[in-house]
Structures are given as structure tokens and as C-alpha cells.
Amino acid sequence: MAKKALITGLTGQDGSYLAELLVEKGYQVFGLVRRSSSGNLDRISHLSDKVQILSGDLLDQSSLMDVITESSPDEIYNLASQSYVPLSWTQPALTAEYTALGVSRLLESIRRCKPDARFYQASSSEVFGQPDESPQTERTAFRPRNPYGVAKAYAHWMTVNYRQKYGLYSCCGITYTHESPRRGTEFVFRKITLAAAMIKLGMSHDLKLGNLDARRDWCYAKDAVHAMWVMLQQDKPDDFIIASGETHSVRELVECAFRCVGLDWENYVSVDPAFYRPDEAVQLIGSIDKIGKQLNWQPQYSFEQLVELMVDHDLKRLSEK
Template identity: 40%
Template sequence: MGTAILTGISGQDGSYLAEQLREDGHRVVGLLREGRTPCVVLDSVEYAEWDFMDVSALTALLSKLRPSEFYNFAAFSTGAGMYDDPVGIGELNGIAVARMLQAVLGADVTIRFCQASSSEMFGDPVTSPQDELTPFRPCSPYAAAKLFAHAVVQGYRARHGVFACSAILYNHESPRRGRAFVTRKIADAVARIRAGVDHELRLGNLDAKRDWGYAPDYVRALRLMLAHQDADDYVVATGQLHSVREFCELAFSHAGLDYRDWVRENTTDLRQDRRGPIVGDATKARRILGWRPSTDFGALVRLMVDASIASLANKGSMS
């Protein structure tokens, strides 16, 4: 089935994609930043190092490994940190992608490349829902760096004939979501409150709305993009908006609790989001790739809560 290289393999998306690829018989190589060790060692996955700076070193590595596919998930993450360290964000989220594509061009132009792009590029969108033709209006260093990478992907595709795609990913969650993200905070809080460990959850704007999907569904879309005969860019989204309040209500009720008894809106942390609705139109992905999400919002919330409850119980049994 060939070799696939993945950056960001220790993260939510990279780990799910690695598992899907291994199940289908691919050789998977996780590309780590030089001197780093994987946060989680995945079964039957190999690892290689690159400093994310030296194009010639990556070219040599690609020539040695001879991958058929290259997926890039390496990036500083979103959230409050998208405004921190703009230079570092620009390097990793933006310029490093140009180095990857230059290495592909130097090693083997038939390598198929997929960039994990972001709905943050739309910033304060001019229209909702957003599709592939909606103008980009980035509002943060994170979004600007992602837009640079997105443009580089399009440039290498058009000018050099590289099979390069961008997946414009909207919010996607799972039990592997980082603990700093609101969905994981809520799921973990439900487990701890249910167990009597915590007695309240403080959040910012409960009425903030997002287009939330399930991470394994979204990485499957990237695979479909590289399996298609033509390289292109696709919005990957559910097309549905849900509020943090709705997430809380479903999460707590799944554990037999009323969120109003436990959740407090922390006005000191309240960040007013005056942007237009960030909601995606994945019509193109459905029509051309046959992609559809398999897990709806309610099922996503329930599986995250169940995973947090099981994780807490497992920790308790080990202590």
C-alpha cells in the first residue's frame, strides 16, 4: 500500500490518521522535529527526524523513504495561543510548508502532499456558510501563517505540477483533543463532577458557536483527497453551528446532571467574538470525494464524556 509520512503524528489528527493508514496496510513514518520524542508511541509506526528548516535534509530523507503520501499536521495550535509568538507560528505553520513542498519537488514530484489548513483563514467572513471560494480575511498570526501555507500549496500545484491539496478544516474534536480546548475541558469536568472530585466548571462565553465535527471523520477526508485523480482544496465541515452552552447541556445530561447547577460563566475570561458565523459548506467534498461525516454532534459529545469518565475511573483504579 506504500509509505505515508505524517508530521504532527502525536496529536489528535496525526494519531487517528496513522491508525487508519496502518489498518489499511500502509507503512507509516512519523516525522518528528529534531531532538523530540513522540508524546505517544503508536504501534507499528516508524519515526524519523527533521529540524523543519533544512530543505536538503528533508529531500534526502524523502529520497530514502520513498513515500507515496505526505500529510502535514505540524502547527502551533489554535485557541488563545494563536496570537502568541508570531515569529514561531509563521515559521512552523507557514514557511515550513514551503520547505516541505520544495523537498517533495526535489525528491520525487509524484509524492502526494496534503496540508491540514484551517477555517481560521476566513477570519471575519464576508458570507456564511463558507466554501472554497469565500474570501480569506485572517485575524491572527496563526491564521495568516496558515493562509501563507495554503497559497504555497496552490502555487506548487499550479506552477510545478505537485499533487498538493489543502483541507480547510473546521473545529473537530475527539477524546484525544488537548486539555486546553473547551470541548475537552467540559468532558473532563463532567467526569470529575460526577465523581465528586470537582464542584464547578468556569467557562467564558457560553453562547459562542462553532461548527464541530469528529476528528476521525475529518482525517478520512484528507485520505480521500489524496486518493482522488485530481489535486484540489476542500472545506471539511458539518455545516451546523452549536453553542458551548449546547455542548454543556448535552454533556452534563449524559451523566445525569443539569449543567446549570455546575457551570459558571467567568466574565473575567469572557472574550467577545464579534466575527460572523464560522460555519463550513462541504458540498464540494460531498460531491467530488463522496465524503460525509459519520458522527453527529450529539454522538460526539457523548463519546467524549464517556471517554473522560472511563479515563478518570482508570486513574482511580491505579491509585
């Protein structure tokens, strides 16, 4: 009989790629969608006949219990949250309700309604905030520096506590920044690849960015969701960092994106201090030693391949308009 999986955050970047992966593997896939999000199904429109949409909300525990009872999933992936860091400063309480307390409600619903389900919690490198070591490992202390990171830290430790207290098969994947053509344009990677494509096509003439020397650990969202699935196939639950294991600067990203369209980036890109973030004294870079050794997982796409893939996607999409 086919395995069943429930995905929260189905309409997001990761949710849509995970749904694709699970459908390919023969799963019966259910997606938890808030009624207010039901119109925003663009990323999964091609899966509409293969994924069953169920209405529920992380703010409402009874709806979570109903959905888990109805779908009776073997695996539950919680990818839903308020995930835009700047917004967490203007809406800190709402961020806490969804990103932190929503996980408590979900864990408690699993404990009561389907305690044998395997649970994946999307943790985040933002839990490290200003880490005291680089690269970070699964043992690095949490020092979040924004409300989103604080909420993710709460959710992470609740997941670990439910595993220890109730014996739930619950795992946390500490994901670093991961990108794809389905990424929102408010995020710097997509902002740059889209701008390069638009400038190449004469649809734009310049790009303003913040600190070009800021460095990030970027990987491909498809690689990340594969790691999530692999984590739930192990005999014992555990927590893992999901990352590329290397950093690149925003400057490298700009150079690579504009090289893909045959342009000199220095003719189009200017620095605007308004886009600067606070100083980052220690680099956020994830060690993938543990996930590599224990789960035999490695990213399949290089930084350059990811940039090229996204620029090509934006060029094609814009050319078809």
C-alpha cells in the first residue's frame, strides 16, 4: 500500500518541490492549506490532480487534529512558517504564533492522533544567529538574533523534547539558505538572477544591492527537500544540518549571474546602504559532515549550476511574456 504524507506549507517553495518528490516516489500526498492561502496555488498547479488539499491552520489545534485524523499520514513535514526575517521584526507576535507555537500545536496533535507518524520540522540556520564558531555543526549553540530565529529555536527544541519525552519519531533539519526558480523575488538570490535576466532583455537598466561582501551558504531547494525525505527513512530519528558546506559572496553571485547573460555587472550594479544588514562577524556556513556520513547525502548542484539554472529560468519566463 502506498505511503501517505502530509505537508504543511505546501504552497511554498519547499512544499511544492517536496510534493513533487513524494508523488514521484508513489506517495499519496496531502497538503495542509489555510483557507486564506487557497487561492495561492501557483507553485503546485501542475500537481492539482495528484495532491489532496485539506483545510487547516497552525493557529487552530482542532483543525490540525482533524486533518491528521482524516489523512492518517505515515510522514508529516512541517514546512509552514512566517519565514521572511524582516517581517518578523514588524510582526513578532504573529511570527511566534505560526513559527513557534504552531509547532507545539502540531506536535501535540501528532501525539494524540497519530503517534506512530514520522515528523520532520524545518529548522533554520537563523537559530545560530551570531555563532561562536564557523562552520556550524549540530552541536553549535543557538544564539538567534531576530524574532524569526527565536521562534525557530523554540520549535526546534520542542521537536527534540517530544522525541525524548514521548518517543515520537521527530527530526529537525537545520536548513541554510536554499534557492530555486520558485523563490520569492524579495530574497537576494532571486532578486539578482531576475535582475540580470531583465537587464539582458532591456526590461530594466540597473540593480541596487547592499553589502556585496556579505557571504551566504546557498544550496538548491530540490537538494534540500531530498535531504528532508532521506531523514525520515532512517531507523532512528536525529537532527541534521542541510547546507552546501561552502559560502559565496553576493559579489560572486552577481558576477556569475551577469556572466550567464554575457554582461559586465559593474556597468549595472550599484551599492545602496539602505540594503545593508547589521555586521555579521562570524560566517553562517553549515558543516555537512554528519549528514554526509550518516545519511550519505550531498548536494547535487554546485553554486554555479544553481545560478545558471535560475537565470535561464528567468530569461525564458520573461521572454514568453
